[in-house]
Amino acid sequence: MDIHKKHVIISCTLLFLGIIFPFTISAQKSFKNSFQDLDPIQAPLIPAPSDTTQWKHFKKSLLKWREQIHEKVNYNASLYDREDFQWIRSSFNCCFLMMYDQRFYDRNNNCYTIDKILVEGQKRFGGYDIVVLWHAYPRIGLDPRNQFDFYRDMPGGLNALKEVANKLHEKGVKVYINYNPWDTGTRRESIGDIDALAMVIKAIGADGIFLDTMDRGSEEFRQKLDMSRKGVVLESELALPVEDISRHHMSWAQWFYDSPVPGILRNKWIEPRHMQHGISRWTEDKSKELQTAWMNGSGIMIWENVFGQWVGWSPRDSYILKTMYGIQHYFSEMFTSDQWEPLVNNTLATDVYASLWYDDNCQLWTLVNRSYIQKDGPLLQITLNKDWAYYDLVKGEEVFPDKSGVIEGQIIPRGIGCIVAFPKDKTLKDFDKLLSSQSLIAQEKTYNTKSVQIKASLKPVSPTKLYKSIPQNMVEIDNYEGEIPVVFNCREIGYYQSLEHDFINRGPAIPHQKITFSRHIKVNHVAIDATPVTNAQYKEFLEATGYKPRFPENFLKHWKNGEIPVGSEQHPVVYVDLDDARAYAKWAGKRLPREEEWQLAAAGKEMYKYPWGNNIQAGHCNEHTNGITTPVKAYPLGRATCGAWDMCSNTWEMTESEYNDERNRFCILKGGSSYKAEGSDWYFDGGIQTTDFAAKQLLLYPGIDRCSTVGFRCVIDLKK
Structure with missing residues (x-):
């Protein structure tokens, strides 16, 4: 197996488990021995000792350890010194934006509504x-389009995305694109992935690349990005290795184990200007990530639309981040300097901890309340200076x-505090x-910790x-009422659902495996097309009606100059x-089938x-x-018991099971396809699928939604 592919597979598996395996053992070891000198290998979040008498030696060990690491890796901070990268020091809040989100693109008015996203972000957080423009997954693989095609096929293409980036830049917001290194099985570009990324960066004016499922990018990334556009950063999803901090200005702090006493972000400690964004995508309570960021002078990844599920932030956590x-x-330079003392020993309330940030004329304490009880009264004792x-x-x-x-105050449960001091004569x-x-x-x-909920209808x-x-x-x-199996x-x-209950606080229970549950259905007496609608039938509809879609992008893309390819007349239209599909059905006096109607036709009552x-x-x-379709009546042995043809694996078939929760819109596909x-x-799932298998297709825009692998058939309602 290719080493890179093997690395990606392992990383993805560990990502789902919510752990970073190489650091689990070292995290436990360093926690047990935290009163001693630190081992060279440390967890991404260095655990702190619970015994306050050990803190002094622990902090000395941290300083010594940082010097040793700098020497060991021959640390070079020149990229952090560059003028075109100084924006990083104030890039704390990063929005992970699903471009399928209806708050981002208004399909009725055919326009991007980035202002809605920014206004909501300002109001709540x-x-x-930074805004990450996430594009392909979980749609990619439904057809041969690759990850770069998904940027090109967005409404208005790359030119429109450039306008989005320009608007964000006008508001002082940076723009990231995404890279999926595991996308090796779709259509290939004529150039390498890094060159393709550099082209997209240059075309839309992006400022960074999010390295999905990766812990680092190669040296080639840095070289080619500098050639395409200045000031473009790399941000890894997995824990960034120490030796690569000098080439990566940012990284995620995802699912990091923390000690009862707030730990120290390893990479931020090594390079204080390195920005990390805390994230735990399925967790409703964000206070752990917020406290880690606050104690370490680092950032947060705000991600609510998780690939089509809505994991909303609670009002309390939104208030804390705001x-x-x-x-x-305001104090970004201080938070990204090495004038930082973690775990100062002058807090007065139980379960309250503080870090100190300082320069010659200012001192700032960041405090966190680790408990679920509000702290009122004495919080911090400082050396009093009457001139401050x-x-x-x-x-x-x-x-x-x-x-x-003694300074008194209040910190809400799992909340934060902040005290700043400076000379009275300093402005x-x-x-x-x-x-x-x-x-x-x-x-x-x-104090409201109930996350924002939405419901798909x-x-x-x-x-x-x-x-x-x-x-x-x-x-x-025939009509039918009863239970049917459904497999996803x-x-x-x-x-x-907008958020599956089983995913909360843990994510997919058995990732990439089939899961079966039961649905109670009631199907009235209907008739279904014996075959999927063919190219010839759809052409008849066009000639009869003159139908032209509002958005022509990718409409009947497989036809040549409006004509069906010779020999494909009886293939399913895609x-x-x-x-x-609805326009055709209306012309024919029909409609699209509900998911359960389609399944009952394919599976029978048996x-x-x-x-x-x-x-x-x-x-x-x-x-x-490979995506090659066949005539709809090519397989007489494969007919369903009702007499319907071609209900397995030629193309996915759309159903009239469309859901909408005002954020995501999706429909259920049935039947599998000839592409995998x-x-x-x-x-995305492909190939032969069982009659009970259902696939969820996110919907956005016709140019994206029209696929070479998806067709349809119709039904009518019959008198009983």
């Missing part, structure tokens, strides 16, 4: 510094220590504005007229979206696994995996 954001920005002023930046007001230097620029802003945010204080179906008899080329499906591949996109029975048999369906992307479990 204080603002965004409180942090203004302070972090002291401020509580969470409340946005001046505070007055008593004679012994900090716009400090009054900071106080005013923080005072207003303090009025939003909330099924789009109603308008019945056809009630037919007295079954039209030609249709077959009858356990993927991060989930199933029918490169149509739901609206194209609930066969395949239209012809319970076992795969050669010569019963299209067995290609190989090389990664992250790809």
